Amino acid sequence: MFRTALRNVLAHKARLLMTVLAVMLGVAFVSGTLVFTNTISDAYQNSSAKGFDQVDVAVQPDYQESKGDKVGKTPELTQALLDESARTPGAASAIGVVSGFTALADKDGKLVGGGFQTKGGNYWGAKDPRYPLVEGAAPRGAGQVAIDSETARRAGYEVGDTVRMSIDGPVLTPTVSGIFTTDDGNVAAGGSLALFDTATAQKLFGKTGTYDEIDVKAAPGTSQTALKAALDKSLPTKLVETTTGKELADNQAEMISSQMGSFRQMLLVFAGIALFVGTFIIANTFTMLVAQRTKELALLRAVGASRRQITRSVLVEAFVVGTAAGVTGLVAGIGIGAGMRSLMGALDATVPDGPLVVSGGTVATALAVGILITMLAAWLPGRRAAKIPPVAAMSSVHAQATTKSLVLRNTLGALFAGAGVAVVLAATTMNGSDGQAPMGIGAVLLILGVFILTPLLSRPLIAAAAPVLRVFGTAGKLARQNSVRNPRRTAATASALMIGLTLITGMTVMAGSLQKSIDKMASAAIRADYIVSMANGNELSPDVDRKLNATDGVTTTSPLRNAPSRIDGETEYLTGVNGSAIGKLTDLKVDSGSFKVGGGQVVVDSDTAKSRDWTAGSTFTAHYEDGKAQRLTVSAVYEGNELIRGIMVDNRTLTPHLTDPADMQILVKTADGASDATKDRLEKALGTNPAVKVQSKQDLSDDIAQMFTLILNMVYGLLAMAVLVAVLGVINTLAMSVFERSQEIGMLRAIGLDRKGVKRMVRLESLVISLFGGVLGIGLGVFFGWAAGELLGTKMATYELVLPWGRMALFLLGAAVVGVLAALWPARRAARLNMLSAIKAE
Structure with missing residues (x-):
């Protein structure tokens, strides 16, 4: 049976290619995400660890919690505490650290760096070991500043240039006294760092005579833990807390890992959607392959093969396909990870240098996902094939689904869909975050219910297109009949497209409604002409x-x-x-x-x-x-x-x-x-x-609109993978359907349907299936957008549902384009079939 399974894989290489491609795309997305996030996380962690090379123990203020009627305060790190830290046994030196937001403009007046990454601080003495100078000298007085080498390169500054900057609003125009290098992770990520002498920094950041942190360097032969213990004895522990440099580096690494984890989770969600869509294609493909080999499988049963062996042979095929998809997906994912990192550099989103990280976990995940998804999708068709009696299979009695199975499927679908609608509607009456989890559960139930009911829904919805299809004569009539001939196959094909369009439409409805609500809020609540704030x-x-x-x-x-x-x-x-x-x-x-x-x-x-x-x-x-x-x-x-x-x-x-x-x-x-x-x-x-924003109400609205547009474009880009997989599913279904109907197509050609008519028939069939999936997806997306808006409306009085009719029309047009493009190769293949050979085919 193992040899039989391998022979079947090799015999159907072309048919399985699309399945491999669909799984490969999903695996590539997963492995690419893991490679990219692991690489960036590792680079930041290594960079941040270097930043703590000059810190053996950090002394920080211990925030005093609010108690009773007293407001909590942060104790001050005074010069006396700095001197005491430097005198502690085992300490070689101590540096007082002052830092805060510092906006620095380039020569065109634009803000360098990005918001929270534009920092300022103090340069300690004539030679600060944290920031080696590569040009010029240390800053002295309020009229001088030192800037990091990356900022100097990006903004085009040299020693002696005058720069424009701001701490909290008023503009400063100091001269660049020096340029230094740094391992600061924020700078490596594209931010900027400007340093003043200590007295100036303390005055500018409102810390006159005090520090944000005291960094203590251990004397030779003194460990970080020993120095920490000595500092704990000499300093007032009720006011300060001490942390070793290793602990700081570990905490920073954990924080970076956590931040990248959130980003990784978001990308993996979209990868999961692509894989979920791919599962429909795989199940569809194996269902059709098994159906085309029913007589062969029946013969195997007749000569002694058990049901388990039949199921196992199908699963072995799936294992081979999944392994191939997993390996190629992993290779493609490594390329995607490297490409995403290069793209960040091209977009000036600088990241620290470091090697491409391909962990054992990434390799195992890619192979496991490829194999498990494929085998899971192939299990049901294999089990169904094994249950067919040999005599019935040889007589093709099994071909039609029984009334009992259809009633069971429709009942189950109605229950899922009904439960999903009920849970979603119940969630809309809840407050804020309380309704998020129920709404998510309801959405999953409704999507599953609609998927199960799709064969039932396909007949009336596709029948609605009959008047339009009649315009195309015989080809249009045949296309309509072909699209409903096998409702389950049509449903699986359309559902792949439906899921992508559901998410895209839902997000678009939400974004448009939120934008409208914020516009109303700004115009209704604010009479002021301008709002001034820091960037x-x-x-x-x-x-x-x-x-x-x-x-x-x-x-x-x-x-x-x-x-x-x-x-x-x-x-x-x-x-x-x-x-x-x-x-x-x-x-x-x-x-x-x-x-x-x-x-x-x-x-x-x-x-x-x-x-x-x-x-x-x-x-x-x-x-x-x-x-x-x-x-x-x-x-x-x-x-x-x-x-x-x-x-x-x-x-x-x-x-x-x-x-x-x-x-x-x-x-x-x-x-x-x-x-x-x-x-x-x-x-x-x-x-x-450059650090101060002067915004009218329209500017405020435009800023928010720009943010929504950016998020939407990112979501569209990520969901494009799922739509691409859905396109492959349509191509796959049509190609295999053409193979199934070779004899029928040959007969149509023999009685007068020309090649153009055959092409038109296949294209119209693809168009109808794609539009069917598009209508379902847009309908569900509008419902979910409305429901999520009702949930938000409990917290936002100005919330108003906005249906983006123009964009929804574009989405439906996009579904039609998908149908037309997906049919190009199958239609050409159908038209080129040899009439006599096709009629003789079994």
Whole structure:
């Protein structure tokens, strides 16, 4: 039986090629993802480990948790602690580290690096061992800065050039005193690092006389653990915590691995979708191969082969096919991993140098996935073939599915689909994250139910296309009959395309609806003409608000200033605003009370009020970070949203209690309203700063739209693999169907159907099957998009379902194109069949 199975594989090489290709694509996606993420993760881990070469023990502040009415604080690392660390037995030296966000512009005024990766820090003394200088000298005073060599290369800076940069809003223009090299992983990833002398860095980052961290180097012969123990004895352990360099490197490696794990998981989900789609193709292929060999299998049964041997022979074929697909998929995946890394370099998404990592786990996973998926898909056709009695198989009595099997299938499908719809609808009534898991379960049940019911659905849906197909005469009529002749095969072929289009349509509906909702939210909640913020979401200096107020045409501003407090023993963030102006800059719906902010009067969003059982007129005591307390009164309860929410307090009340006031955003109202000229005037007033964003409501909406578009394009790209596998399935099904119907096609040619008619018949059959899958996919996608939107609507009052009719029409057109392209080779093959040879074929 083993030799028989191998002979069958070799005899049907061409038929199995598409199956191998379908499995190979899915395996290539899986192995490519593993190779790529392992390579990047390993490169970052090696790079970060080098960054800790100069650190044997790091002394860091031990955050004091909030207790009772006291707001938690981070202890300061003073010069005294630095000196004590340097004097500790076993310590060779100690370096005080200061760091923070530093936006650096290139010569065109554009931000270098990406948001959170643009960092600044201090250069220690005349020769910092962490950052070897390759040009120039160490920075001295507020007018000098040193930059890393990668940033200097990318931005075109040299020693002596003047650079534009910003810490928290105001523009700085120091001179480049030196260029250094670094193993900092952020720089290796495309960020930037700018270093000032220690005193300047402390002043710029608001750490005058203090440090963020103290890095201690061990003396020769002293281990990291021994130095840590000595530091624990000499330093106040209630204020600081010590960590060895090895622990820091391990923690960093674990964090990198975790971050890459999330990315890897996302890519593997899409690889899984491609494999899931491929499973339909494999099952379809083996079903057809087994059906074409029923007489052969019956003869084997007649001469003594058992049912198990028949099933085993089919599984051996699947094993050979799966192994071939796994090996070729692994090789292709290694190429994909290397290509993705090169692509990141081409897109300026720099990554640290390192070898391509092909682990044993990747090899085992690729082979296991290829073999298991193929054997699993082939098991049912093999089992079905083994159950056919030999005499019935020789007489082709088995060909038609029994009424009992069809009733059982349709009943099972209806139960799955009904349960899926019920669970999804129930999930839409839940709140936020509580409904995510039920909705996912319901979606899987519904998709399975529709797949099982697809043979039943195929007849009425394809019958609806009959009037259009009649236009094509005999070829159109034959195409319709062929597409419903074997409903199960048609269902399996269409379902592969259906799954890809379900996901694509659902994501498109969600993105369009969310975009519309955010547009409504911005226009409904904000009256301000502009929102000013840092490009990376960091805090703005209060100087920015003062400069905006001094700008011609600005009538009103209000900074949004976040500050922690303790209310009833719990941490609650307050939002400081310009009490006299916030009503003119926002348009928030008031549920109760009168919207007044000033002195001891505050306004509270409805969610916070509900959680604390407050109403208009309620009073509470807020304990500020300086330890002082104040009795506040709720003047109004308003409906918050994703843009504005929380407890609003007048800045004149809040700011005196803050050690270092900083603003998250500033709302700006101008005399002339939003215009290009006004925006340009505001940007110039802030020094044309690359780190500061001045956005109108339309700009804010466009930014969000751009983000959605980027995500959608990425999803489309990843799902393209599943669609490509589905195309292969259509080609495979049609090609094997043509082989099955060779005699019939020969007879049609003999009674007058010309080659063009045969081609048209096969193409129309493919078109009908593809459109059938497209209609099902788009319908399910709209339903899932609506359901997910209903779930989001519980958290977003402005949510509104938007159906992208234009894009859905394009998706349906795309399904039609898939059908036409997939039919090119099978149609050509059918038209070229020799009439007499085909009639004589069995």
